[in-house]
Amino acid sequence: MKISVCAKGGSGKSTIVALLANEARNRGRRVLVVDSDESNSGLYRMLGFDKPPVPLMELVGGKTSLKQKMGSPDIFAGKEIHLEDIPSLYLVEHDGTMMVSIGKIMQSLEGCACPMGVLNREFLKKVSVTNGEMVIIDMEAGVEHFGRGVETSVDYVLIVVEPPFESVEIAGKIYDLAHGSGIKNTWAVLNKIPNEEIASRTRSELEKKGIKVIGSISVDPEVFLASIEGRFPKQGTAMNQIKQVMDSILSETGQKSLQ
Numbered sequence: 548m549k550i551s552v553c554a555k556g557g558s559g560k561s562t563i564v565a566l567l568a569n570e571a572r573n574r575g576r577r578v579l580v581v582d583s584d585e586s587n588s589g590l591y592r593m594l595g596f597d598k599p600p601v602p603l604m605e606l607v608g609g610k611t612s613l614k615q616k617m618g619s620p621d622i623f624a625g626k627e628i629h630l631e632d633i634p635s636l637y638l639v640e641h642d643g644t645m646m647v648s649i650g651k652i653m654q655s656l657e658g659c660a661c662p663m664g665v666l667n668r669e670f671l672k673k674v675s676v677t678n679g680e681m682v683i684i685d686m687e688a689g690v691e692h693f694g695r696g697v698e699t700s701v702d703y704v705l706i707v708v709e710p711p712f713e714s715v716e717i718a719g720k721i722y723d724l725a726h727g728s729g730i731k732n733t734w735a736v737l738n739k740i741p742n743e744e745i746a747s748r749t750r751s752e753l754e755k756k757g758i759k760v761i762g763s764i765s766v767d768p769e770v771f772l773a774s775i776e777g778r779f780p781k782q783g784t785a786m787n788q789i790k791q792v793m794d795s796i797l798s799e800t801g802q803k804s805l806q
């Protein structure tokens with residue numbers, strides 16, 4: 548299963564990705580996290596790695612080389628990519644959790660991030676997972692990746708939604724764009740929820756847009772504290788609540804065997 552985690556900036560995409568990856572690993576499953584955010588670079592720390600992987604952009608010869616191939620972007624020469632085929636330089640791995648990074652903007656005037664979007668889409672299309680393995684994509688903020696067709700290569704979209712109007716509005720846009728990309732299922736998870744009343748009102752705004760809410764994560768001081776060091780939260784409500792989100796994903800996708 549390939550699941551893309553999308554949302555407005557700052558709503559908690561990377562946090563939810565790290566929590567889900569940890570939960571899947573706790574259930575004994577292999578997970579590949581794809582860092583598709585060309586700006587932020589701290590996801591590897593949240594996942595417990597001491598260094599980031601070399602970006603896949605280097606594997607395909609860098610942005611300049613990729614730009615020349617973008618017209619006919621069979622970047623990986625028609626081959627399926629199995630997780631064990633990814634060269635170790637481009638993959639960090641620990642205890643069943645793996646991570647790759649698409650690429651980062653490193654220099655001023657280096658050009659736009661379109662090549663990252665193309666590489667992301669083509670990598671996700673070619674990466675082959677067995678039943679029970681999960682690919683979780685930490686998507687860049689906003690909706691530009693839909694314009695680049697990245698979601699045509701994933702099975703499911705999970706939208707992280709905070710209570711404010713703008714977050715809910717972007718969720719509606721993501722939902723429509725995901726539908727237009729042919730995604731089978733798109734759900735929302737509420738995040739940074741302070742109390743039940745706000746959860747219920749946010750849920751109802753999403754349901755008006757036809758979006759199914761599959762879980763809710765509270766404002767968790769441990770998550771925020773952990774973020775100061777860029778590390779994974781050691782315990783707390785978010786870690787417990789993500790179990791129910793994972794249960795819902797597995798039940799929605801008919802993969803109960805992942806329990």
Ligand SMILES: Nc1ncnc2c1ncn2[C@@H]1O[C@H](COP(=O)(O)OP(=O)(O)OP(=O)(O)O)[C@@H](O)[C@H]1O
Pocket residue numbers: 554555556557558559560561562563584587687688738739740764765766767768770771772773774785
């Ligand atoms: N449930 C939560 N409780 C408390 N703090 C949270 C929670 N979820 C996320 N945060 C905090 O909110 C901030 C933004 O979270 P995060 O980096 O995961 O968002 P993001 O959507 O990935 O952001 P970006 O768009 O910049 O990639 C971080 O400081 C994080 O610790």
Ligand SMILES: [Mg+2]
Pocket residue numbers: 560561562584587685
């Ligand atoms: Mg992030």
